[in-house]
């Protein structure tokens with residue numbers, strides 16, 4: 001039972017929704033911008049993730065994914 | 075490739091997307107993107123042939139871009155014909171699921187008669203209506219006269235917003251639900267139910283346009299994007315649709331209000 005949060009930096013538009021919805025503060029906004037000038041999130045505390053999958057479902061640009069959930073749904 | 079098996083630039087739902095057009099052109103954080111994400115996740119999860127899904131959108135308003143980002147079969151129709159076209163398409167092929175993405179401009183402002191007609195004639199379509207509280211965009215760029223939580227942009231104190239779930243019910247819909255962009259998982263279940271429903275399904279998603287409501291201006295108070303839904307929405311399944319007015323009340327009643335298959 002492993003969790004991995006994968007962020008596709010170049011798709012991110014920096015809306016911070018994933019950071020806002022995460023109830024356990026796993027994610028935070030990075031200081032480094034991506035090529036489009038937006039600051040994507042990074043994984044701050046992976047061990048706190050309770051695999052709710054909200055960040056993945058709410059990202060408007062398909063930039064974030066939580067791997068454990070995918071395995072379960074298959 | 076990393077240890078969980080996905081490559082650097084891939085998302086599990088990428089086969090259902092036109093990845094060239096992502097990131098999308100919608101404003102950063104707009105609810106339309108979330109609804110599209112939810113729709114794609116719902117289809118991905120269901121055991122449904124993607125060849126049997128047909129997206130119809132119109133040329134006006136921000137939901138008009140939905141088809142550009144999805145690799146489903148799709149059509150873009152002039153705004154006042156979009157519901158009539160979808161109804162015809164649904165009638166032509168038995169197992170085709172026609173999904174319409176509509177917003178205020180191509181729905182309330184120019185298409186409400188076709189909506190009633192489609193409901194009354196039992197059209198086989200799924201309407202996903204993204205209520206971004208913009209209205210009358212053609213005539214003057216202005217928000218809906220009265221929106222929940224917000225001040226009126228109109229001098230007419232009696233102006234009220236439209237109660238879409240009620241209209242859908244009295245038009246003869248088979249499935250009616252309303253969610254906000256925060257209730258994303260329930261919205262996903264609703265989209266699944268609507269895709270399985272034989273008949274006219276209507277899902278309203280409350281997702282105010284950020285261009286207006288993230289800034290304090292003459293259209294109202296600034297809203298806090300997700301907190302406002304968390305604090306103000308109440309889930310009431312099977313609530314009579316008469317009570318679902320968004321008028322000036324500090325609450326959004328969400329839920330599944332009608333599902334004839336389940337009755």
Ligand code: SF4
Nearest residue numbers: 022049050052053055
């Ligand atoms: S899956 Fe849930 S807990 Fe984990 S990072 Fe995403 S929102 Fe936070």
Ligand code: SF4
Nearest residue numbers: 012013015016018059
């Ligand atoms: S929700 Fe998506 S687009 Fe928005 S900041 Fe997070 S990863 Fe970026």
Ligand code: SF4
Nearest residue numbers: 100101104136283284
């Ligand atoms: S925030 Fe408003 S203007 Fe921007 S994409 Fe969404 S609906 Fe359109």
